[in-house]
Amino acid sequence: MTRAEKNFTAMIRHIVVLLTVIFVQASISAASSVDVEGVRFGENASATRFVIDLSGTTSPSVFMLADPYRIVIDLPNASWKGKADVKPIGVVDGYRHGLFSDDTYRIVLDLKQPAVVANAFSLPAGRGSGPRYVIDIKKESRSKFLQAVASSKPERPAVVTRATPEIASPRRRAAGKRVIVLDPGHGGPDPGNLGVIGVHEKVITLKIARAIRDELNKTGRYEVHLTRDRDIFHKVRERFRIARRHKADLFISIHADSIQNPKVNGGSVYNLSENASDKEAERLAARENKSDLIAGLDLDATDDTLTGILIDLAQRETLNYSAQFAEILVSEMRTDVPMLRRAHRFANLGMLKAPDVPSVLLEAGYLTNKTNARFLNSKNGQRRIAQAVRRAIDRYFAELNTNAR
Numbered sequence: 001m002t003r004a005e006k007n008f009t010a011m012i013r014h015i016v017v018l019l020t021v022i023f024v025q026a027s028i029s030a031a032s033s034v035d036v037e038g039v040r041f042g043e044n045a046s047a048t049r050f051v052i053d054l055s056g057t058t059s060p061s062v063f064m065l066a067d068p069y070r071i072v073i074d075l076p077n078a079s080w081k082g083k084a085d086v087k088p089i090g091v092v093d094g095y096r097h098g099l100f101s102d103d104t105y106r107i108v109l110d111l112k113q114p115a116v117v118a119n120a121f122s123l124p125a126g127r128g129s130g131p132r133y134v135i136d137i138k139k140e141s142r143s144k145f146l147q148a149v150a151s152s153k154p155e156r157p158a159v160v161t162r163a164t165p166e167i168a169s170p171r172r173r174a175a176g177k178r179v180i181v182l183d184p185g186h187g188g189p190d191p192g193n194l195g196v197i198g199v200h201e202k203v204i205t206l207k208i209a210r211a212i213r214d215e216l217n218k219t220g221r222y223e224v225h226l227t228r229d230r231d232i233f234h235k236v237r238e239r240f241r242i243a244r245r246h247k248a249d250l251f252i253s254i255h256a257d258s259i260q261n262p263k264v265n266g267g268s269v270y271n272l273s274e275n276a277s278d279k280e281a282e283r284l285a286a287r288e289n290k291s292d293l294i295a296g297l298d299l300d301a302t303d304d305t306l307t308g309i310l311i312d313l314a315q316r317e318t319l320n321y322s323a324q325f326a327e328i329l330v331s332e333m334r335t336d337v338p339m340l341r342r343a344h345r346f347a348n349l350g351m352l353k354a355p356d357v358p359s360v361l362l363e364a365g366y367l368t369n370k371t372n373a374r375f376l377n378s379k380n381g382q383r384r385i386a387q388a389v390r391r392a393i394d395r396y397f398a399e400l401n402t403n404a405r
């Protein structure tokens with residue numbers, strides 16, 4: 001490169017940085033224009049009322065989904081300032097909420113039975129109340145519910161395509177560096193499971209992922225990307241698509257398990273397989289694959305991410321690498337982190353379906369076991385997991401290089 005070319009490149013780089021700063025600031029200010037100050041439930045003979053207290057006015061979109069019966073409320077440019085969650089009543093069984101995309105905050109209501117939105121309206125501030133959005137929910141037959149679902153179809157594409165603007169085009173790989181994509185499980189309106197210590201899986205997976213990223217960055221040998229670095233939702237298939245866009249050498253999805261028996265503790269590592277290695281692995285895949293459903297998405301029939309899998313030849317090679325890495329990861333984890341006795345497992349997991357990126361899912365431990373949950377939520381636990389993962393990644397690439405010689 002000549003000096004003039006270098007200067008030009010530097011100038012372009014400056015402009016890009018400036019534009020990025022402006023864009024980020026713009027999206028931050030846009031993303032927090034309305035606060036949700038809390039939600040309330042009420043009930044009378046004919047309906048269950050759901051009230052969202054807001055700091056200002058906004059125009060939410062409301063739609064229904066079947067199987068399971070759900071009502072989804074999308075609040076544009078809103079953020080959550082509400083305190084403790086309240087107990088649902090009436091026809092509402094439970095609810096959750098979180099950032100669905102950069103500009104949409106989502107609340108999902110789970111219904112005990114088919115019930116439709118009979119009324120939905122905004123009220124201005126007045127008589128001791130701030131501005132609020134009110135939804136009246138009425139029990140209905142399944143057939144009436146399904147009719148209502150059809151006429152309340154969400155405007156999904158706009159929301160989904162905006163979910164990950166920051167990685168729309170693959171970045172050029174830093175010279176000689178292996179690319180690792182870490183995927184903190186769950187996020188936004190999909191909290192994952194709630195541990196006995198009262199911390200959601202989505203919070204713990206992000207802490208572990210950040211610890212691994214920092215540990216890998218210290219080596220200077222890796223280019224590390226996170227599928228999310230905040231509390232936001234991604235579709236299951238979007239997670240491995242991010243890995244593919246980065247042309248990742250390795251994809252690690254990070255989760256924390258739950259089980260009925262509170263004594264069970266220890267981590268495990270999963271590879272993709274058409275057949276689950278055992279009943280527990282099968283149940284786990286069913287739970288983890290439910291993420292999209294929990295976040296209020298209608299699973300379209302053409303999406304085979306979660307159902308069928310067709311493993312072709314190219315993918316077989318990827319699966320071999322994935323299994324190799326899983327073996328190494330289990331052995332490195334075992335030296336310093338509690339692990340299940342039979343820790344290398346197989347299941348039909350949607351996020352592991354990139355055909356060309358070796359992928360594993362790390363269940364770092366059980367949130368249903370108090371000691372294990374505290375370990376996963378502690379700085380010490382996160383550091384030990386991160387170091388084990390870093391040792392495993394080092395070893396995996398060292399072995400690949402030896403075999404290539």
Ligand SMILES: [Zn+2]
Nearest residue numbers: 185192255256
């Ligand atoms: Zn999970």
